Amino acid sequence: MLTYFLCLILFCVGLYAIVRKRNIIKIIIGIIICEYAVNLFLALFAYKMNGRSPIYSPRQEIVNMVDPLPQALALTSIVIGLATTALLVGIAIRIYEKYGTFDITKINRLKG
Amino acid sequence: MKLIPLFIILPLGAAFLLSLSGKRKGAFCDIFSNAITLLLFIISLITLYNTNTQILPLIYKVGGWAPPIGIPLVVDSLTAFMLLIVNFISFMINLYSVNYMEKFTAKSKFYTLFLLMVGGMNGVVISGDIFNLFVFFELASIASYALVAFGSRAEEMEASFKYMAMSAMGSLFILLGIVFLYSNASTLNMAHLSEVISNQGINKTVIFSSILFILGFGIKSAIVPFHAWLADAHPAAPAPISAMLSGILIKSLGIYSLCRIFYNVLGVTTSFLSLLMFLGAVSIIVGGLLALGQSDLKRMLAYSSISQVGYIILGLGIGTPMAILGALFHLFNHSIFKSLLFLNSGAVEYATGTRDLEKLGGLREKMPITANTSLIASMGISGIPPFNGFFSKLLIIFACIKSGYIGYGIWAIIGSVLTISYFMKFQKSAFFGPAPKELESTREVPFLMQTSMVILSIVCIFSGVIILPKFGNYFTEPAKNVLAQGKDYKDMILKVTNEK
Amino acid sequence: MKAKNNSDNKGMSLIVKTVTRIFVGLILLYGIYIVLHGHVSPGGGFAGGFIIALSYILFMLAFGKEEILKRIPERMISILESLGVIMFLVIALLGFSGGYFFYNWLPKGMPFKLLSAGTIPISNVALALLEVSLGLFGIFLVLVLLKFAPKKDLEKDEE
Numbered sequence: 001m002l003t004y005f006l007c008l009i010l011f012c013v014g015l016y017a018i019v020r021k022r023n024i025i026k027i028i029i030g031i032i033i034c035e036y037a038v039n040l041f042l043a044l045f046a047y048k049m050n051g052r053s054p055i056y057s058p059r060q061e062i063v064n065m066v067d068p069l070p071q072a073l074a075l076t077s078i079v080i081g082l083a084t085t086a087l088l089v090g091i092a093i094r095i096y097e098k099y100g101t102f103d104i105t106k107i108n109r110l111k112g
Numbered sequence: 113m114k115l116i117p118l119f120i121i122l123p124l125g126a127a128f129l130l131s132l133s134g135k136r137k138g139a140f141c142d143i144f145s146n147a148i149t150l151l152l153f154i155i156s157l158i159t160l161y162n163t164n165t166q167i168l169p170l171i172y173k174v175g176g177w178a179p180p181i182g183i184p185l186v187v188d189s190l191t192a193f194m195l196l197i198v199n200f201i202s203f204m205i206n207l208y209s210v211n212y213m214e215k216f217t218a219k220s221k222f223y224t225l226f227l228l229m230v231g232g233m234n235g236v237v238i239s240g241d242i243f244n245l246f247v248f249f250e251l252a253s254i255a256s257y258a259l260v261a262f263g264s265r266a267e268e269m270e271a272s273f274k275y276m277a278m279s280a281m282g283s284l285f286i287l288l289g290i291v292f293l294y295s296n297a298s299t300l301n302m303a304h305l306s307e308v309i310s311n312q313g314i315n316k317t318v319i320f321s322s323i324l325f326i327l328g329f330g331i332k333s334a335i336v337p338f339h340a341w342l343a344d345a346h347p348a349a350p351a352p353i354s355a356m357l358s359g360i361l362i363k364s365l366g367i368y369s370l371c372r373i374f375y376n377v378l379g380v381t382t383s384f385l386s387l388l389m390f391l392g393a394v395s396i397i398v399g400g401l402l403a404l405g406q407s408d409l410k411r412m413l414a415y416s417s418i419s420q421v422g423y424i425i426l427g428l429g430i431g432t433p434m435a436i437l438g439a440l441f442h443l444f445n446h447s448i449f450k451s452l453l454f455l456n457s458g459a460v461e462y463a464t465g466t467r468d469l470e471k472l473g474g475l476r477e478k479m480p481i482t483a484n485t486s487l488i489a490s491m492g493i494s495g496i497p498p499f500n501g502f503f504s505k506l507l508i509i510f511a512c513i514k515s516g517y518i519g520y521g522i523w524a525i526i527g528s529v530l531t532i533s534y535f536m537k538f539q540k541s542a543f544f545g546p547a548p549k550e551l552e553s554t555r556e557v558p559f560l561m562q563t564s565m566v567i568l569s570i571v572c573i574f575s576g577v578i579i580l581p582k583f584g585n586y587f588t589e590p591a592k593n594v595l596a597q598g599k600d601y602k603d604m605i606l607k608v609t610n611e612k
Numbered sequence: 613m614k615a616k617n618n619s620d621n622k623g624m625s626l627i628v629k630t631v632t633r634i635f636v637g638l639i640l641l642y643g644i645y646i647v648l649h650g651h652v653s654p655g656g657g658f659a660g661g662f663i664i665a666l667s668y669i670l671f672m673l674a675f676g677k678e679e680i681l682k683r684i685p686e687r688m689i690s691i692l693e694s695l696g697v698i699m700f701l702v703i704a705l706l707g708f709s710g711g712y713f714f715y716n717w718l719p720k721g722m723p724f725k726l727l728s729a730g731t732i733p734i735s736n737v738a739l740a741l742l743e744v745s746l747g748l749f750g751i752f753l754v755l756v757l758l759k760f761a762p763k764k765d766l767e768k769d770e771e
Contacts, residue, residue: 011288018281027277034284038291045295070294073243077287079658080250084280086751087257091273093755098266107270117713121705128697131690175707175714 003044011037024092024102031088035081039074046070115155116172116185119195119238122148122155123231131224142210145223149203149230156192156199163192164586171240171608179240179301179609186240186302186605189590193440194237194368196587197447201359202230204564208455209352211558212462216350222262229255229356233364240605242290242373243300249286249365253279253332256361260349271348278341282331289324292317303605306377310599314381322378325370326387333366335425336395339418343402346417347410351458354410358417359451363443367424376594376601380431388429393523395422400530409457409467409542412534413450419527420446420493426524427508428595432515437592438507441578444588445500448575449489452568456486459557459565460542464550469538474547478554481562483543485569490539492572494532500572503579624674632674639667647740651729657736661744668749677756686757689750696742703731703738 014037017030051066092102099107126148130141162170169188173179187195206226213219232252239245257279261272294300296317297308309318327338334342342362346354374380399419406412424446427439459482460475461467476483492499495506505528512521547554556562578584594601647660672680707715716730 011284015281018277024273031277031280031284034281038284038288041288042291045291067298069300070291073291073294075658076243076247080247080254080283082748083254084250084257084276084283086755087254088273088276088280090751090755091257091261091269091276094261094264095266095269095273098269107273109267109270121701121713125698125701128694128701132694132698173712175716176710176712 004041007037007041007044010040013037022104024095024104024107027104028085028088028092032081032085035077035085039077039081042070042074042077115158116170116187116238117174118155119152119199119234120185120231122152123227123234127224127227127231130220130227133220141220141223145227146203146206146210148227149199149206152199152230152234153196153203156195159187160192160196160587163187163189164590168608169604171605179605180299180304183244184240184301184609185238187238188594188601188604190368190372190594191237193444193587193591194364195234197444198230198233198237198360198364201447201451202226202233202356204568205352205355205359205451205455208355208458208561208564209350210560212352212458212561213350216262222259222350225255225259225262226353226356228252229259229361233360237364237368240302241300242293242302242305242377245369246283246287246290249369250283252361252365253283256353256357259353260345260357262350262353263348268348271344275341275345278331278338282328282338284328285324285331286328289321289328292321292324296321302372302377303602303609306379306599306602307606309378310602314379318378322374322384325373325378326384329366329370329373330391333362333370333421333425334418335366335391335421336398336418337391339395339399342418343411343414346414346454347408351410351454351461354414354458355451355454358414358454359447362417362421363424363447367421367428367443371428371595375598377599379599385429385431388425389517389520390429392422392424392426392429393520395419395425396523396527397422397530400527400534404530404534404537406534407469409460409469409472409538410454412469412538413453413457416453416493416531416534417446417450419531420450422527423505423508423524426520427511430508430511430515430517430520432511433592433596434514435508435511436595437584437588438504438511440591440595441507441584441588442501442504444578445492445504445572445575448568448572449492449501452485452489452565452572453493455561455565455568456482456489459561462557462561463554469541471548472542472551473545474543475551475554476543478547478551479556481556481565485565486543487539488569488572490535494535495528498573498576500576500578503576507579628674632670636667636671636674639670640664643667643740643745647736648733650736650740651732657739658744660736661740662748664740664745665748665752668745669752672753672756677753684746686750686753689746689753692742693746693750696738696746699738699742700735703735707731 011034014030014033017033018027021027021030046067048064048066051064095107096102101107126145130145133141169186171179172185172187174183174185176182209222209226213222216222229252232248232255235248236245236252239248257272257276260275261268290300293305296315297305297312299305299308331338331341346357349357374384396419399415399417399422403412403415403419406415420442424439424443427435427442457467459479460472463479463482464472464475466472488499492501495502505524509521509524512518512524578588581589643660643663643666645660646655646663647657650656650660668680704714706717707713709715710717718730720730
């Protein structure tokens with residue numbers, strides 16, 4: 001049970017970075033930390049003591065098999081996270097190009 | 113039945129074929145992407161017809177795998193309703209962007225991203241599997257992030273970054289919610305999930321994941337405490353994309369997913385409904401007040417979107433069949449007139465080069481078609497009687513009063529008055545009055561842009577008839593029934609699944 | 613750097629280049645191994661494609677971007693990437709011959725047989741060799757190749 005809470009604390013660390021930090025790169029790192037917390041959570045609840053990988057093998061009873069689906073879900077969410085992160089970094093570079101700063105309080109041409 | 117996977121195959125396949133064509137200019141990209149969206153619109157009409165002739169929902173088993181294992185595509189009346197809206201609006205906007213996107217360089221890339229977004233939205237609407245819904249959700253979101261930054265000016269980059277940071281947080285909340293649900297129920301199929309949850313009863317995990325879903329979908333549909341990104345992102349995008357985002361993206365990603373998951377899968381509770389009502393009412397007033405103070409045309413329209421989405425959320429929150437009908441009808445109407453208004457703002461910007469309301473004026477003689485269509489849309493959105501917006505707002509306000517929430521009804525009426533006032537300001541300062549000297553040489557926009565605006569305004573005038581049972585019975589009424597039957601959804605799906 | 617023909621001046625030092633020359637092929641091979649055995653052992657299209665992309669990126673870091681762009685032009689990357697997706701879609705569409713989208717139209721898998729498991733290995737190859745590897749490499753390349761001129765736009769606006 002404690003591990004789940006640690007995982008949620010990791011999520012909250014990422015959330016803190018997104019909400020509180022002023023540097024764009026730190027915000028991106030916060031988003032990545034959040035993503036990894038979710039992926040870690042997926043891996044954690046699928047964990048089984050002495051579990052066996054769900055690959056078929058001959059002369060072997062398939063007992064205590066772990067659920068294969070969370071791993072597939074984690075992989076999918078990693079791919080999605082990769083795409084989001086790549087786009088975020090690309091936009092961050094372009095923002096630096098346009099504004100000359102990573103400080104989000106100085107990037108304020110939009111208001112209202 | 114065989115047509116169902118085409119909603120995903122066509123846009124995605126076309127998107128990558130278009131990206132093969134490179135930076136080449138010419139008519140090929142325009143004709144091809146317009147043909148694809150027209151085809152999607154026709155298929156969605158056929159699908160609507162099919163769902164009306166059948167009582168049970170249609171299920172397509174991808175790869176031939178039966179639902180608990182495989183991923184099903186489910187088409188019931190609500191899905192058909194949403195598919196028709198998504199594909200109709202995207203066809204209109206595609207028609208419009210043929211001329212509008214001329215001034216941007218990489219038109220084929222625009223169409224690639226556009227079709228990816230359409231494919232993502234179709235996938236969200238059509239999917240019967242909660243994780244698959246999330247994947248399509250992200251596909252549409254990522255395409256929209258890139259499209260907001262498409263003009264690559266400083267403001268667009270900034271808006272896109274804000275949008276992306278907020279929206280990525282929303283997606284993570286939704287993913288975490290899905291993970292919690294899966295850890296509880298060990299299935300991802302919506303019907304099976306619903307069955308498992310109703311057998312187990314509501315426990316703490318389900319409550320926690322519903323809070324996460326409210327946060328996530330609230331961010332996506334820009335309900336008031338989470339609305340900050342919308343007013344930046346929607347104006348910064350090119351006009352067709354603003355129309356897509358405000359017209360259908362926040363609805364299919366935010367509102368549709370919210371109602372599908374809460375009404376049909378998790379089941380609604382009174383506390384959830386009262387939360388929705390409160391958020392909706394706050395959105396109406398806050399969005400309206402913020403819109404009143406704007407001088408940027410597109411920014412005003414974006415805040416107006418927040419306000420109008422508030423009506424839909426309020427209607428869904430009341431939860432009586434009449435209110436849900438009103439909410440769905442308002443969803444349809446809002447997608448029509450808000451995309452029309454954003455297209456008008458794009459036309460004004462195309463012709464004059466500015467969208468600052470204080471610099472505009474007297475465009476009525478110069479651009480008669482834009483002026484008249486925007487007048488129709490403004491009257492529709494502010495709820496002037498013969499137009500469609502009147503009936504849907506009336507339904508929601510009636511439902512408020514009928515269920516005893518007179519306070520919320522009064523708030524909705526105040527919101528409607530606010531809407532009229534800021535659209536009067538828009539009409540007065542953009543189209544009436546004397547024209548400034550800089551705008552002397554303004555001319556009407558090209559033909560295709562006019563065509564799509566005129567078609568949308570015709571729909572805007574005549575879609576008020578959906579209130580009549582004769583027309584509504586084929587369109588909004590069955591969609592309302594899907595939501596009103598609540599958790600009986602799973603019985604319908606499981607019945608179809610077990611038959612075959 | 614004006615001496616364009618002298619490729620020794622580009623990229624990193626001689627030690628890095630020599631080590632890279634030995635290892636880049638092995639990394640590429642390992643990636644291909646993971647892709648091709650994706651259906652019988654852990655791994656698959658995404659993991660294998662990632663390793664292949666890393667081999668490209670290592671090559672590029674060691675020898676400089678001109679060297680790799682000579683071998684795979686930027687335009688080629690985007691074309692091949694789109695082709696990968698279209699290939700994946702065609703595999704899925706061929707499933708209509710069996711009646712369903714994504715239907716497995718090849719014979720079903722046998723345990724411990726490399727050439728089995730229906731459409732899965734082909735999809736893995738389409739995804740890994742073209743889509744994931746070149747997509748990732750393309751992302752990296754685009755981020756590297758961005759013309760970088762900070763504050764230019766800001767000054768223009770302030771004038």
